[in-house]
Amino acid sequence: MTDAPHPRHIPDRLDKPLSSAIFSWEALLVVIAVLIFAVNSFASPYFLDPWSLSDLTFNFTEKGLIALAMALLIISGEIDLSVAAIVALASTMMGMAVQAGAGTPVLVLIGIVVGLGCGAFNGLLVTRLGLPSIVVTIGTMSLFRGIAFIILGDQAYKGYPESFAFFGQGYVWWVFSFELALFLVAALVYWFVLHRTSFGRRVFAIGNNPVACQFSGVRVDRIKFILFCLTGLMSGIASVLITSRLGSTRPSIAQGYELEAITMVVLGGVSILGGAGSILGVVLAAFIMGLVTFGLGLLNVPGIVMSIFIGLLLIIVIALPILWRRLREGRFA
């Protein structure tokens, strides 16, 4: 790594001069998070309790772990819609292992290996055959979850060992859950990889112009393959956490997670067209989504109505800078 300019600013400055001028995307997200936090603490007297704040984190840590890897994938110009199906398949395999009497270390290993394997399968299809990832992963989404359905039928696997419950229910220190600690550590690792290594810079470069990268000697396919493996790996880890937290496996586990993870990534300021974004933004977006769902939950708003707020938040936050720039240029929609 040389002292070339910070990779993330190259696409940022080119795309939206506004973000460097008055506020950055991350600052906007912080403001939104603080606002929602304030509203929540006024809306419910139970919100500011440390334990309830700790519960809040369970709303986003599992999807957030997937979103970290998804962010890199989307920055490189690809997407993975099969992540929730990978979670389901990995969880099903863990369930089978439990029936065969496997212990906790074996279960965790199975979750991670199955996730990694599914990600590698996606990566191979996309890079070896040169297929569009959005279509490939729609196919593997049905395939992976289909296999889970074939194995499970209409049953549920239960009977996970007691020591296994730590991953989804355990606490590292006082109110800090293992899930939150893992999410924060993973966020640091992903931040370092994306913003401080040449690998990360290549991910941005591929998202901006894969052809130019190829000619510059970047092994585009190999990096994309690694990114698909990482997304699969994170889905496998998330699967261990969810299975441990719920203590059971059903074929419908983690339904809809792919869209929530992508929402976190986009809300976090990653361009869906590739080439721009930051890990800090994704982490903030994950917190914001956790805050919204938890706050609305305290007010007894049903889950389906919460999704309206998440959807509105996504569109409004994306539209804001565009409207803002038009206002400054004296041009209106």
Next chain:
Amino acid sequence: MKNLRKYREIWLLAAIAVLIGLISTRFPGFADLANLRQVFNDTSILMILALGQMVVILTRSIDLSMASNLCFTGMVVAMLNAAHPAIPIPILIVIALLVGLVLGAINGFLVWRLNIPSIVVTLGTLTIYRGATFVVSGGAWVNADQMSPDFINFQRAAFLGIPVLSWIAIAVIALFFVVMTRTAIGRSIYAIGVNPTASVYAGIDVGRTKFIVFCISGMIGGLAGYLWISRYVIASVEVANGYELNIIAACVIGGISIAGGIGSVGGAVLGALFLGIISNALPVINISPFWQMAISGSAIILAVVLNARGERRQGRIILRKAEAA
């Protein structure tokens, strides 16, 4: 083999024929005309939806909110029918089309005026429209006994021995065929997908065309909303949950390129038919329905691989070939 892609519909038709042949070896009655008519009727709604999605994908966009639109519109129409059974069905269908149009226009407006990528816009409206269904209904279901007999029986009525639902599908297919092959807007939609920049220079308003395309997919979603609810006679928030991906899958199997510009009405219809036959046949030939997802997933991956082969051979974008050389 050079013209593999050109004759995609023939290949798909052959694949469907082989599929029906294979199923017939296990269940002899499957290839009977009466049963095939039934399969077509069962697949009608998916075919209509796939056509709406096709025009969006052709312009290099995507509409993830179609199934939520279907759910919302279906709920609105069902509640109207439950509250005022006197409203005639044709008027309810017009209302469904209008509600769908409004939802589609919201997507289209955001894509057109704010330049937000369609995948982001419709990811947002996907959750908003489904949430709005809950708000409108208060979480309550509309059951069969609350719907008027007309509401339920309209699409089941036979006309010339074929149910009205099938006739609606045939009419929609014919309409799309004419629009996509014989009108300026149809040509513009293809042109935008092949090369948006060149389309601008050719005098096509790309933004406005995308807006129109989302209005079309919205109206189709609305129409499918009425058809779905009156067919399965229950309206709830859960209706067609996750179905947006089945619709896109039908398009992909039908050879519609997700990169835009390539695809045909016949392809979309056959793609939907292919998925429809799989889901229809599995229970009949005693394969557990749990296999359905895995089989259609494999079919999608296979179709994509074949698509990519065809597209590569053609060298669709001339410049890209030069770049790679």
